Amino acid sequence: MRKNIFLISIFTLLLILIPYALVDSHGLGTSIEVIEGDYLADIGYDAFLIEAQTPVRFDFGLFSSTEELWQPNNDGTYTSNSALPVDFDNLWVRVEETESNNRTIFATGIQQPTFGPTTMLFSFLKEGAYTMYIRFQNAKDEKIVEVKLPITVEKSSAGNSSFSIGWSLFLALFIGIAVGIFVPNPFKKE
Numbered sequence: 001m002r003k004n005i006f007l008i009s010i011f012t013l014l015l016i017l018i019p020y021a022l023v024d025s026h027g028l029g030t031s032i033e034v035i036e037g038d039y040l041a042d043i044g045y046d047a048f049l050i051e052a053q054t055p056v057r058f059d060f061g062l063f064s065s066t067e068e069l070w071q072p073n074n075d076g077t078y079t080s081n082s083a084l085p086v087d088f089d090n091l092w093v094r095v096e097e098t099e100s101n102n103r104t105i106f107a108t109g110i111q112q113p114t115f116g117p118t119t120m121l122f123s124f125l126k127e128g129a130y131t132m133y134i135r136f137q138n139a140k141d142e143k144i145v146e147v148k149l150p151i152t153v154e155k156s157s158a159g160n161s162s163f164s165i166g167w168s169l170f171l172a173l174f175i176g177i178a179v180g181i182f183v184p185n186p187f188k189k190e
Helices: 002-024 165-182
Strands: 031-036 039-045 055-062 070-072 078-080 089-096 101-109 118-122 126-139 141-155
Touching: 002 165, 031 141, 039 126, 039 141, 055 126, 101 118, 118 126
Parallel strands: none
Antiparallel strands: 031 039, 039 055, 055 118, 070 078, 089 101, 089 126, 126 141
C-alpha cells in the first residue's frame, strides 16, 4: 500500500512539475544573426524574453558569410549554403545602457573553450534598452570582427505569480497521497 502511495505521488508530482518547468523556462530561447563584412555572428540566448534580474545565458559563434555561401531564393531572401565556422580564440563583450548616454555597465573577456559553445551568463539589473558589443579576436588579441546587438530588457515577472514552486510541490504531494488512499489499485491481486 505504501509503495503505491509513493509511486502515485511521484507520478503526480512529475505530471504537475514538468509543464511548469517548460513554461517557466520561457521556451527554447532564440538566436540573432548579425552580418558584418564577411562574417556572420550568431548570438543565441536561452530566454524567449529577456527580463530584468533573471540570468540569461548567451552563446557566441562566428561563421563565414561570403557571397559564395549565400544562395538567393525566389522570394528575394537568401539561404545559407553551408556557413563555415571561423576560428577565434577569445571575445570581448561590452554591455551599455542605451538610455543613459551609453554608460558601460559590464565588460569582460571570454576565452573560447576547448569544446562546447562560448557562453556568458548575465543578469540585467533593470528593464530598458541596452547595446551589447561583441568583438571576436584571434590568439594575438587582434580583432577579427566586432558586432553590435540591441537588446530590450523587459520588467521582471518574478514575484508576480501567486503560484510558486513551493505551492506546486505541496499540491502535488497532497494530490498524490489522496489518489493513493482513495483510488483502488487495479493491479492488486485479491
